[in-house]
Amino acid sequence: MTTTSSHASTVPPQPWPAPRAGAPLRAEVTVPASKSLTNRYLLLAALAQGPSVVINPLHSRDSQLMLAALEQLGAAVEHIQDWEHSGVAAVRISPIPNLDEPTPGAEATEPRIDCGLAGTVMRFLPAVAALTGQRVHFDGDPGARARPMGAVLHALRDLGVEVTGDGAPEHGEEGCLPFTIQAPTGITGDAITMDASASSQFVSGLMLAAARMPHGLTLRHAGDAVPSLEHVEMTCKVLSQVGIEVSYPALHTWKVEPGPIESFTVRVEPDLSNAGPFLCAAAVTGGEVSMRGWPKHSTQIGRRWTELLPAFGASVTEHPETDATVTLSVRGGSLRSPGTVDGTAELTPTVAALAALCTEPTRFTSVGHLRGHETDRIAALVTEIRRLGGTAEETADGFEVLSPVSHGGLVHTYADHRMATFAAVLGLVVDAVEVQDISATSKTMPDFPALWAGMIDRTPDGQP
Numbered sequence: 001m002t003t004t005s006s007h008a009s010t011v012p013p014q015p016w017p018a019p020r021a022g023a024p025l026r027a028e029v030t031v032p033a034s035k036s037l038t039n040r041y042l043l044l045a046a047l048a049q050g051p052s053v054v055i056n057p058l059h060s061r062d063s064q065l066m067l068a069a070l071e072q073l074g075a076a077v078e079h080i081q082d083w084e085h086s087g088v089a090a091v092r093i094s095p096i097p098n099l100d101e102p103t104p105g106a107e108a109t110e111p112r113i114d115c116g117l118a119g120t121v122m123r124f125l126p127a128v129a130a131l132t133g134q135r136v137h138f139d140g141d142p143g144a145r146a147r148p149m150g151a152v153l154h155a156l157r158d159l160g161v162e163v164t165g166d167g168a169p170e171h172g173e174e175g176c177l178p179f180t181i182q183a184p185t186g187i188t189g190d191a192i193t194m195d196a197s198a199s200s201q202f203v204s205g206l207m208l209a210a211a212r213m214p215h216g217l218t219l220r221h222a223g224d225a226v227p228s229l230e231h232v233e234m235t236c237k238v239l240s241q242v243g244i245e246v247s248y249p250a251l252h253t254w255k256v257e258p259g260p261i262e263s264f265t266v267r268v269e270p271d272l273s274n275a276g277p278f279l280c281a282a283a284v285t286g287g288e289v290s291m292r293g294w295p296k297h298s299t300q301i302g303r304r305w306t307e308l309l310p311a312f313g314a315s316v317t318e319h320p321e322t323d324a325t326v327t328l329s330v331r332g333g334s335l336r337s338p339g340t341v342d343g344t345a346e347l348t349p350t351v352a353a354l355a356a357l358c359t360e361p362t363r364f365t366s367v368g369h370l371r372g373h374e375t376d377r378i379a380a381l382v383t384e385i386r387r388l389g390g391t392a393e394e395t396a397d398g399f400e401v402l403s404p405v406s407h408g409g410l411v412h413t414y415a416d417h418r419m420a421t422f423a424a425v426l427g428l429v430v431d432a433v434e435v436q437d438i439s440a441t442s443k444t445m446p447d448f449p450a451l452w453a454g455m456i457d458r459t460p461d462g463q464p
């Protein structure tokens, strides 16, 4: 296993005192690149015809795990500090060799993929591993073993792949990490039906590798609604960006044509989900936070901040910047709850921080699948809101925040980056909030403490 874990140490983390904003925050901030886009581009580069360049990739635990895994599967990775003197970093990926004629057993060692706690690694790479013909072992953090994987493993079995070690067929349970993948005779099927109601990543993971399957893939979803459909939309868009044909032959059905993937050069957008805590800082302190480089059109679910923040009483303005981007400014107004928020997916913990500061209740619906995220986020959010004196209840498909938090305390983080940033937002306006393990943010934003402090320090007029 690699040692990228921020939780590998047995020394308990020091609580992080969340900085309190003494007055409305006024700052311009920049956030690192999108995790979801970075890991999709890195994976597709490893399946391409020749070397590809990903400019402005995310550097975080999840992207390091993706890179390390792709290297183990045979891709070569070169880090470029200053891409074409632009001052921006890049990574050049040379693809996994011999994918068209995989030779089982040709590799001397059997790759061992460390998924950490990254959904994009554990759900996206099994299909890639199957394409190599090698015997590949997958495992991850203790928390990763609790995350649902069954639909991906069933789908791979349906495509002729051998999956062992997950315990699922013997026990009739959903599969989970650890497991071993091998497709000694290649991928034989071309169509699958899966239940992707527990994670959109089940769909994305199969689609991302599908162009390199001998017959492409038709994937049909059967079951309750697929959550976070924006992420499937992102997958389709990224696939078409690199020249892969995707169509929609029927409802809840996606078809990926087989074919080569041309080399590509692409620049990654900032992470609009990770922008959330910074934008919410304006909303909760009644200040103004601006972000340059906000994409005018994005498949990221974080584009929804432009509707969510006004629903909580903030105003959002877009200032022209380039053909592709605007500067987004959020100005806090008087915080109020919209009553219900639906399908907020990975934005939920951050939206919950807003809800936990409103006097009116907020009901979160269609987010039941958050129980299979980095932690059971429904239970975690309800527990931590109660710990700080608020009232919250779990519901069948989400939770309700019934009364606001009233005092500080030590917020538990459950190795979840978004629980850490949830607490940081509350700490801006609630005295004595401490974050149990701020290093959880290294999953997608290792610089979070410095960026957060920078936002507060840049506020003029004698801020803390």
Ligand SMILES: O=C(O)C1=C[C@@H](OP(=O)(O)O)[C@@H](O)[C@H](O)C1
Pocket: 035, 036, 037, 119, 120, 198, 199, 200, 201, 204, 227, 228, 231, 345, 346, 369
């Ligand atoms: O495809 C992706 O990059 C993601 C899909 C979503 O997963 P779920 O559908 O499991 O929520 C999201 O929550 C996750 O952070 C990233």
Ligand SMILES: C=C(OP(=O)(O)O)C(=O)O
Pocket: 117, 118, 119, 120, 346, 373, 374, 418, 444
């Ligand atoms: C659910 C998340 O991550 P993952 O990609 O590990 O599923 C998240 O980042 O909120």
